[in-house]
Amino acid sequence: MAIANAFLPVTLRRSRVSDFEFTSHVSPPEPFKISPIRYQFLLSGLTFLRKKNIHHASPNGAGAVGSTSLNTDQDADYVxxxxxxxxxxSDSDATIVQLSFGDRLGALIDTMKALKDLGLDVAKGTVTTEGSITQTKFFITRLDTGRKVEDPDILERIRLTIxxxxxxxxxxSSERLAMGEAFGIKAPQKKLDVDIATHIRVKDDGPKRSLLHIETADRPGLLLEIIKIITxxxxxxESAEIDTEGLVAKDKFHVSYRGAALNSSLSQVLTNCLRxxxxRPETDVDSY
Structure with missing residues (x-):
C-alpha cells in the first residue's frame, strides 16, 4: 500500500452523496513543483458521479482538490x-482521519505527502460532498508495521500536520483555529476561557471499560498532555477519538483500570486531575 512515485487514476464507488474513493499507491508531487497543465493531466483519471457536485483542481495550492461553491457574494467573507x-x-486495521473545512477543502495531495513524511501510509481515502460541506477521510497505517497508529505522539503529530x-x-482558517494564534496570519478574534470551555465526563461503557469525554480549549500538544495525565x-x-473543531478539542477515550471500568472514586480522581x-496551559509550542 505504500505510496510510489506517480499519481494513478482513482477507483470509483457509488454512494448516496457525490463521492469518490481512491486507493493510493503513489507518491504525490512536491508542493509548488507542478505546472497547472500537468496537474490537469494528473486529474484526467477522475470521473465524477453527479454533475451538481463538481470536483476540480483548486487554486489554493498545487495538488488541491475541492468542489465548486454555489455561495453568493454575500457568503464570500464567511469562514x-x-x-x-x-x-x-471505527476500523480495526487503520486509523481514520477526517478533515472538513466547508466547501473550501483543498491540498489533498500535499496532505498525503505530509503524512507519508511522518512514516505513514495512506491506504485509501474518500472525498464526499454533501450540500456545502466537503469531507475528506484518510485510512492511515504505519509504513513500518502496516498497522494502525497507536503512539499518542504520532497521533498528535498527525493532527498538527493536518x-x-x-x-x-x-x-x-487561522482566525477559526487555536493554532492560528501562534502560526496563522490572523489570530482568532474569540479567545476561549479555559475554565469555561473545559468539560469532563466519565461514564461506564460495559463492565471492562469506561468512556471519558473531554471538551476543552485546543492547543499544541494537548493530546500528549491528556494521555500523560491519564497514565x-x-x-x-485503550482507544481514542480526537476531534478538533476550530478552537475546541472534543476528545473521547476508552479507559480502564486493571481490566475493569473505573469506579466512582477513581472517575472523580481522574476528572479532578484533568480539570x-x-x-494550566504551559505546553512548549516549539517542541511540536
Whole structure:
C-alpha cells in the first residue's frame, strides 16, 4: 500500500452523496513543483458521479482538490469552522482521519505527502460532498508495521500536520483555529476561557471499560498532555477519538483500570486531575 512515485487514476464507488474513493499507491508531487497543465493531466483519471457536485483542481495550492461553491457574494467573507477528527474505533486495521473545512477543502495531495513524511501510509481515502460541506477521510497505517497508529505522539503529530496544512493552503482558517494564534496570519478574534470551555465526563461503557469525554480549549500538544495525565494515575487508554473543531478539542477515550471500568472514586480522581492540568496551559509550542 505504500505510496510510489506517480499519481494513478482513482477507483470509483457509488454512494448516496457525490463521492469518490481512491486507493493510493503513489507518491504525490512536491508542493509548488507542478505546472497547472500537468496537474490537469494528473486529474484526467477522475470521473465524477453527479454533475451538481463538481470536483476540480483548486487554486489554493498545487495538488488541491475541492468542489465548486454555489455561495453568493454575500457568503464570500464567511469562514467555516475547520474540523479534524482522528478516529481509532471505527476500523480495526487503520486509523481514520477526517478533515472538513466547508466547501473550501483543498491540498489533498500535499496532505498525503505530509503524512507519508511522518512514516505513514495512506491506504485509501474518500472525498464526499454533501450540500456545502466537503469531507475528506484518510485510512492511515504505519509504513513500518502496516498497522494502525497507536503512539499518542504520532497521533498528535498527525493532527498538527493536518492543521499546519490547513493554515498553509487556507490561511483564512487561522482566525477559526487555536493554532492560528501562534502560526496563522490572523489570530482568532474569540479567545476561549479555559475554565469555561473545559468539560469532563466519565461514564461506564460495559463492565471492562469506561468512556471519558473531554471538551476543552485546543492547543499544541494537548493530546500528549491528556494521555500523560491519564497514565500517571495508572489508568489504561485503550482507544481514542480526537476531534478538533476550530478552537475546541472534543476528545473521547476508552479507559480502564486493571481490566475493569473505573469506579466512582477513581472517575472523580481522574476528572479532578484533568480539570486541574487542563486549566494550566504551559505546553512548549516549539517542541511540536
Amino acid at each position: 467555516p469552522t475547520p474540523m479534524v477528527l482522528i478516529d481509532q474505533d 492543521i499546519n496544512n490547513l493554515l498553509h493552503y487556507h490561511p483564512e 500517571d494515575i495508572n489508568i489504561d487508554v 486541574y492540568y487542563l486549566r
